[in-house]
Amino acid sequence: MANPEDNQVRKVVIVGGGSAGWMTAAALSSLLSPRAVETALVESDAIGTVGVGEATIPDIINFNALLGIDEAEFLKATNGTFKLGIEFVNWSRLGESYFHPFGTHGADMQGIDFHQFWMRTKAGDPQSRLEDYSLCSAAAMKDKFCLPQNDPRSVLSQIRYAYHFDATAYARFLRDYAEKRGVKRQEGKIESVAQNAENGFIESVTLDNGTTIEGDLFIDCSGFRGLLQEETLDVPYRDWSHWLPCDTAQAVACERSGPLLPYTRSTATEAGWRWRIPTQHRTGNGQIYSSAYMDDDAARQSLLDGLDGKPLGEPRKIKFRTGCRERFWEKNCVAIGLSGGFLEPLESTSLYLIQEGISKLISLFPTADMPAIVQQQYNSLLTKKFEQVRDFIILHYKATERDDSPFWNYCRTMDVPDSLKERWELFEQAGRVFRFEDELFSKTSWIAVFIGQNIIPRTVDPIASSVELPAIERSLASMKGAIAQAAERMPTHEAFIRRYAPSGI
Numbered sequence: 001m002a003n004p005e006d007n008q009v010r011k012v013v014i015v016g017g018g019s020a021g022w023m024t025a026a027a028l029s030s031l032l033s034p035r036a037v038e039t040a041l042v043e044s045d046a047i048g049t050v051g052v053g054e055a056t057i058p059d060i061i062n063f064n065a066l067l068g069i070d071e072a073e074f075l076k077a078t079n080g081t082f083k084l085g086i087e088f089v090n091w092s093r094l095g096e097s098y099f100h101p102f103g104t105h106g107a108d109m110q111g112i113d114f115h116q117f118w119m120r121t122k123a124g125d126p127q128s129r130l131e132d133y134s135l136c137s138a139a140a141m142k143d144k145f146c147l148p149q150n151d152p153r154s155v156l157s158q159i160r161y162a163y164h165f166d167a168t169a170y171a172r173f174l175r176d177y178a179e180k181r182g183v184k185r186q187e188g189k190i191e192s193v194a195q196n197a198e199n200g201f202i203e204s205v206t207l208d209n210g211t212t213i214e215g216d217l218f219i220d221c222s223g224f225r226g227l228l229q230e231e232t233l234d235v236p237y238r239d240w241s242h243w244l245p246c247d248t249a250q251a252v253a254c255e256r257s258g259p260l261l262p263y264t265r266s267t268a269t270e271a272g273w274r275w276r277i278p279t280q281h282r283t284g285n286g287q288i289y290s291s292a293y294m295d296d297d298a299a300r301q302s303l304l305d306g307l308d309g310k311p312l313g314e315p316r317k318i319k320f321r322t323g324c325r326e327r328f329w330e331k332n333c334v335a336i337g338l339s340g341g342f343l344e345p346l347e348s349t350s351l352y353l354i355q356e357g358i359s360k361l362i363s364l365f366p367t368a369d370m371p372a373i374v375q376q377q378y379n380s381l382l383t384k385k386f387e388q389v390r391d392f393i394i395l396h397y398k399a400t401e402r403d404d405s406p407f408w409n410y411c412r413t414m415d416v417p418d419s420l421k422e423r424w425e426l427f428e429q430a431g432r433v434f435r436f437e438d439e440l441f442s443k444t445s446w447i448a449v450f451i452g453q454n455i456i457p458r459t460v461d462p463i464a465s466s467v468e469l470p471a472i473e474r475s476l477a478s479m480k481g482a483i484a485q486a487a488e489r490m491p492t493h494e495a496f497i498r499r500y501a502p503s504g505i
């Protein structure tokens with residue numbers, strides 16, 4: 001029998017040192033035994049990183065916990081702030097907004113989803129907003145924050161949060177972490193990639209200074225260009241731009257002004273949307289747009305017009321193509337980060353998808369012969385993840401009543417994937433949302449966006465319908481009151497950060 005030792009991955013080479021590269025390096029250095037598997041990372045200061053990616057979703061807390069990262073230390077090092085959700089402005093109609101919170105809305109009753117009861121009261125109270133029943137939303141609107149309490153009887157247990165931070169500082173923080181745990185960083189530009197003549201496996205990369213780095217498993221974290229996955233292994237890309245037509249961003253930071261907000265704001269504009277991400281030292285801003293419907297000058301102007309403070313530099317333009325690789329894992333190479341695919345940051349999902357790429361890689365960590373079944377499993381899991389996030393993002397564009405520009409007319413009338421059609425129909429006809437196994441977005445998320453974008457179910461659950469309306473109204477009034485009071489009592493986000501994790505800037 002062959003010695004299993006001969007079939008071990010002994011060396012992993014990560015190509016790229018952006019968020020994807022350093023997240024991967026940090027996770028591998030923490031979870032694989034450095035004695036058994038050596039990890040090297042190659043990055044080029046001359047090429048640099050994409051330098052954006054500053055808003056996250058709560059799953060990042062699990063990533064940090066897995067690595068044993070101290071939250072306050074992490075926030076101080078990255079100028080981080082807390083995020084309770086996203087405010088969407090002008091998405092359904094001009095002048096309207098809604099909040100997509102991380103926590104839940106209200107409390108389910110008799111096993112029936114909360115929104116069913118809320119819908120019953122809505123008829124008699126058209127001004128009622130679903131988000132009045134979310135603590136994250138109520139706190140966000142008052143610029144308040146505190147950490148969740150463990151006691152499930154406390155309304156404060158309903159807080160769920162994520163972070164905003166400086167993307168460059170984040171990569172630096174993870175680099176320190178990974179290097180302390182044995183990851184060897186190599187600076188230089190990769191000029192050539194050598195493949196095995198028989199099976200096409202990547203054998204080594206060679207830098208502009210002549211250094212050659214060999215490996216058994218290569219992780220392509222080289223950004224949009226996909227140095228290994230696209231340029232070397234020629235893996236095709238699934239293009240989803242007919243569903244998500246934005247293809248360009250311009251980003252600029254500005255001086256902070258006003259209170260430190262604990263949420264991201266996304267404002268729909270004439271041909272895309274603008275983000276605003278508050279960190280401790282500045283506010284990150286960007287305009288995402290479709291170049292078919294808006295030119296660069298108009299996008300730049302829209303970005304600058306929407307700033308809360310003085311710009312800190314010139315807007316930077318970034319081109320992208322929405323979609324993902326047909327295969328994330330090919331031969332002995334796994335694409336993680338922008339090299340594997342990109343979905344615009346409307347729901348801050350890219351770092352999460354990187355996390356998923358890493359965790360699935362660790363749970364399927366291969367032998368050196370890279371079994372085909374392992375690759376297939378990985379590819380199907382990651383493809384599903386991308387498709388689920390894609391559908392959720394498309395919903396924001398499609399469920400609009402805006403008809404004030406050719407871009408919104410296109411989005412409102414475009415065809416959407418069948419998987420989204422089914423979900424939409426189920427919600428509109430029957431008010432139901434089902435969450436598939438291992439799916440990222442919760443029922444709360446789907447319901448927040450459906451209702452926020454004015455997709456209101458035609459029917460109410462029969463059990464919720466059979467409960468006396470005054471009893472429902474009393475329960476809802478009590479929940480709303482408890483939430484408003486709890487939000488009122490919290491410290492401001494600014495005061496909380498100043499005490500808990502001041503970055504010193």
Ligand SMILES: Cc1cc2nc3c(=O)[nH]c(=O)nc-3n(C[C@H](O)[C@H](O)[C@H](O)COP(=O)(O)OP(=O)(O)OC[C@H]3O[C@@H](n4cnc5c(N)ncnc54)[C@H](O)[C@@H]3O)c2cc1C
Pocket residue numbers: 015016017018019020021042043044045047048049050051052053054055056167188189190191221222223224225227249251286318320336337338339345348349350351352354
């Ligand atoms: C406009 C925009 C906004 C975004 N906002 C968010 C957000 O709010 N939240 C979120 O989760 N995500 C967001 N993202 C996505 C997020 O920025 C990326 O997922 C994340 O930064 C990972 O990028 P990366 O590491 O894959 O690529 P990059 O940061 O581009 O890193 C690529 C690395 O590869 C190296 N490299 C490339 N070629 C070579 C070579 N030949 N030799 C050596 N090294 C090489 C580079 O030097 C660099 O180190 C956003 C993306 C864009 C475009």
